[in-house]
Amino acid sequence: MRRRLPWSFWLGLALVGLLLAVALLSLLWTPFPVGQVRVVARLRPPGGANWLGTDHFGRDVLSLLMVGARNSLAVAAAAVGLGAALGVPLGLAAAALGRWGDELVARLGDLVFAFPAVLSAILLTAVLGAGAVNVVLALGLFNAAVLARVTRGAALAVWRREFVRAALALGRGPLSVTLVHVLPNVLGVVVVQTTVLFAVAIVNEAALSYLGLGVQPPNPSWGKMLGDAQTHLFTAPLQAVFPGLAIALSVLGLTLLGDGLRDWLDPRHRSSGLL
């Protein structure tokens, strides 16, 4: 059927590239030292030395946003990485084992899906305490369930194909078939799913940091910046715009990239933008 116009994919790539570049740049340079507090210069509007203004402690908003990009990416990458490390092997194993193994993975998935990701993260941070690491754990668990399900579905389809049957007939064991034939063929689906989960992780991290459960100060986070901005809506309304814009552009970039990749890998697949 129809191929997605390439410009949207490139736009996605550009946005994600920009995000990465900003995050990397923040390691070397920010307009102001990121934690520098200057209470006398607080809640300045954009313009002047502080291009995007200052927050309620007089910290430079642009610097906070730049380092926030790094934190946001780090949490999302860790959550997706953890999800892939757990979920992909589980999904492959479920498809290879069939029967009981398959059933077990499916039921575990049901259990995880019964709790919306943000909900389980709230519960988990109540047990383990708030903080980036525990958010990674909670989101990682959810991602693992999603990736296990997706990998299993894709792997089952590969197992039914001719060349796998041929390999089995030649006496290859399930492990070797999985590694040699199944894994390379499900990788595309996994990568596409990963970009989508990456976007979801960025939003969820922001939501949890907004609630005060995620990345902790002095580390800046977009979600926490939004939470702080909400208390200053009357005095500094623009503070509520920039961090949200950063989140939205990152997510937009990742979904565009994911859609583009999906169409490229499988032109027959209609991109629905869903998990």
Place this chain on the structure above:
Amino acid sequence: MLAFALRRSLTLALTAWLATIVVFAVLELVPGDPALLMLGVNAQADTLAALRAQMGLDHPPVERYLRWVGGLLRGDLGVSLTYARPVADLVAERLVVTLPLALLSLALSTAAAIPLGLLAVARRGRGGDWAVLGFAQIGVALPSFWIAILLILVFSVTLGWFPAGGFPGWEAGALPALRALTLPALALAIPEAAILARVTRTAILDTLGEDHIRTARAKGVSRTAVLLRHALPNALLPVATVLGLQLSFLVAGAVVVENVFTLPGLGRLLYQAIGQRDLIVVQGVVVLLAVFVVLVNALVDIACAAADPRPKAAS
């Protein structure tokens, strides 16, 4: 078909049961003593012990779990530790906020999405289509809690049309109550509408390729009539499916958005109960939400299986 539904119901029950174990076990591990929280820094050891006994926390965990699950099976969710009221009453009281909020946002999102989907198809490849696709792409990228803050900024802080938070209660009249729910519902509805608009567009495009539509077109039925009378009804099943699947996201979104607007709904009850270590309330609400999500997923599965017997192999 019946066998599939039966099997699905069994796994549903299994999942719900496992969920009660997980929730209970997790909450056993939560640090903090509900009695100490209630009585504060000057509480004496004997007072704390008396309160713990009053709360029933002096029994071993297994016994408390069995008692709680036994209550659940009889439809008894227990009594809140902080509010000293039946959890069922608390839930009912909060549902009158959360349920209208969810329904309102569902209504708003479908009311926007279906016309948008139709518009995109009608203007396929032209400006209207691109506008809808753009909205869909951007709308999905907007976190609902940011939309919520922006809505407060524009409609409460700047224009003063809607309250910035809180809920006056239905006894204050339907109008003030709906006014308080409008912005939160919009915040939830916008990303939802974006997803649904795109699904609607794709689903209608799919049905347009089917034989009976071509026949209708060949018989001279107008393009609009075909869209509305033939393509749209057939496209509604996939839209409803996605809607069902999105419900769990709606639940999670409602937890956050209720906190942005400080709406006394189920999500805020849950969030506060965690802070207050009102374990009975947390257990009850989480299990109710989990069962709801699982139930909706199962219904979607069964509906899909009924409509199309093919995917019974895949889960």
Place this chain on the structure above:
Amino acid sequence: MMMNRARSFAVATGVFALALVGGAAAWAQARTDLVIGMSLEPPHLDPTAGAAAAIKEVTYANLFESLVRVDSSGALVPGLAEGWTVADDGKTYRFTLRPNAKFHDGAPGDAAAVKFSLDRARGAESVNGQKGYFASIASVETPDPRSVVVTLSRPDGLFLFHMAAGDAAIVSPTSAATNKQKPIGTGPFTFDRWAAGDRVVLTRNPEYDGPKPALERVSFRFISDAAAQIASLKAGDVDAFVQFNAFEALPEFRNDPKFAVTVGTTEGETLLSTNNARKPFDDVRVRRAMAHAIDRKTLIDGVLYGNGVPIGSHFPPHRAGYVDLTGLYPYDPAKAKALLAEAGYPNGFDATLRLPPPPYARRGGELVAALLAEVGIRLTIEPMEWASWLDKVFKGKDYDLTMIAHTEPLDIDVYARDSYYFNYRSAAFVRLEEELNRTQDPAARNALYGQQQRLLADDAVNGFLFMLPAVTVQNAKISGLWVNRPIQANDVTGVTWK
């Protein structure tokens, strides 16, 4: 809004001169309803079974009465007891109750109810958060329905003060069990309804035997979000917001003649509480270095927008006996670094700062971390819910640093407690405390308080930061709201509209 509408209507009918006068007269009929905004919703409404401040902030003096009552200046005045006498040995208190006091359900507010309440609070089944207040009671007798004789096992200088607390509210045996949801007291207001998550409504008690309040209806609305608090004041949904903490909005309210802003005192010494038993905080040089590194002015500006008074030790400036020690450790990062180097930390050190939920702690903690970072002390912030904070920090003493306001009146004695979470041990301080307990003369007591303050400041036990302010933003036409908060209460019995 209403006023404007009435005026424009009058102008439109062409009899404006008369109508304006008449209108003014009609509107001079003062309003008798009041909506008070509070940040936190109480978990329930029984002050004898919970420590949450919000419970007392709704019920104290409005719904429930204690034998004695604290007024807006912090003085003890009659409550349910219209008078009392203390025997010379300081151990026998005789309270005379108001003759016609009645609970809202009609039960008598008599000596039997007082005996029931006191015995309940000190009994084995008691779940009173301040059971210690009743520990000195040996017996409660009721010679007649209007008289209560309380015999103490030892003289207790704070006994009357404790009997004035919300925790010592007098409840009725007929309703004590259901007060959490349906509070029934002897106060001038009765409980009307509680819309969970939104408001508690009280109405004037027509049967009240004392002076009737001017207000007929009082609602306490719970709005936790700062932007929503500001919006509700501006829209007139709330007539007064107590303990308002969106400080950045105060200049705007001050400039608006429709509003009045008051900044009063509380008993809340806000501290950077320090675990004196843990390395490196067991070294007084490190604690002094931190005192030099924390600029109180920046902190007060940053957290309270200037609406706070700095402290140099654990004592409120508005109390007699206060010694100003704020100049002991002037802000001096270079000196802080030198002290750290002397203590063996030339490159600073890492530590954690565990923060409870209140905004002053979360914001203040962020600023403290930024200030200490400048001298090389790198803090990891761990936000905590109250339950975890109480369990781990307060009870478990498992922390390096935390930030918290100590809101109890005259609580400098906590430094004499061995098991207190500061882990501060000072024989000198304990000796001073023992002497204080033996001393009755106010001047001598104040001198001892002064010595205690100096000792704490000298040892730099904690970071002594500022007094938490009591900020109220209210409609300018309201009078009679408390400016200061000597105890946790929103006593609205004296509130009137102009």
